[in-house]
Amino acid sequence: MARNLQDHILQTASGLFYSQGIKATGVDAIVKAAGTTKMSLYKYFPSKDDLVLAHLNKSRDAMLNRILAGVELRASEPKQKLLAVFAVFDELLASPEFRGCPFINASAEFAEAANPVQLAAAEFSDAFREILAELARQAGSPDPEQLSQQLAMLISGAIVSEQMRRQSGAMRIASAAAKILIEQSLTTAG
């Protein structure tokens, strides 16, 4: 199935980490699910922490790419692209496998501020916000930093809300708020 054992292990671990939580997923469970052995896992990932960070890096790349591709697919004008981000996330939340944001969850699981996991989570957060800021800039917002941060908050808030109560249509409601904030920000530009 998987040509590369290392990738296969990472992929399996990634799925378990996301669906069950990182601390709740033992190495034995990963090994069993991947159909391999501890020896092989520890050959490619010297420690569970390394595997966790690999998982976060992989998830970060996958998520950013998915957002960029989804936006490109749905809109051509910057202002519409900003709203398309919400549509991409709305689709994500609809999936039955949805279990919140991997980075928010990881950040909550590893409390210590200096933890590498925290850093990885912040790294994604910054990258995501930069995407929004660039779109806001292109749309002509006079304060793309502030607008992008506000939109990012709406999205994280909607994710958290949907995580606690499924099928609440949180992202749609966030999108309505986004529309107002975007409009307001752009008309202040003139």
Next chain:
Amino acid sequence: MARNLQDHILQTASGLFYSQGIKATGVDAIVKAAGTTKMSLYKYFPSKDDLVLAHLNKSRDAMLNRILAGVELRASEPKQKLLAVFAVFDELLASPEFRGCPFINASAEFAEAANPVQLAAAEFSDAFREILAELARQAGSPDPEQLSQQLAMLISGAIVSEQMRRQSGAMRIASAAAKILIEQSLTTAG
């Protein structure tokens, strides 16, 4: 110090659960920090799960009361009260002990959807949103449910943002967005 040992244990556990995470906090650590023994802990709390739920219930009450009191202290008109909620949270985020929202974090730590912890988190979330909805209703919003959900998202989003990157002034930026959404919602009323 503590008149009631049960309360003392709960208070100690609550602090550790919040600052270090629930799964990261062992019963032994709680016992040691509280200066008592396992036997006494297990007399009042039959299992760690019971202690965790007691912690969440206590945190819920404390948080809701703090919000209500803080709002009452800061504003008298409903519209101003809605904005005062953001000021209350802004104060919370400024504390060096701030480590995110106890309920968002707990929800992330316990992945299973049917878990009592998830239920407790959702319970707080609903109660909080109902406070906002009532204020929105009093302020004359034509759709208090939607407005309250949007404001709640901004707040959770700001909390999560501040958790990953401290001193970012997230709540102030969320408050600016809230002001726009509230104004927009109320002028649509007439």
Next chain:
DNA sequence: TTGCAACTATACAGACCGGTATGTATTATT
């Protein structure tokens, strides 16, 4: 066919987990 590398199988080490058993000291009430 031999040799080598990748992978498997399994057992184990050592630490920590939640939870229990047994017994003792302290305090207040009667």
Next chain:
DNA sequence: AATAATACATACCGGTCTGTATAGTTGCAA
């Protein structure tokens, strides 16, 4: 002074955790 409740001290249980050691198996290539 006797009793009962409360809390402490300590050792222990079975289980699980990450990580390692040792040995056997497979497949491929020279």
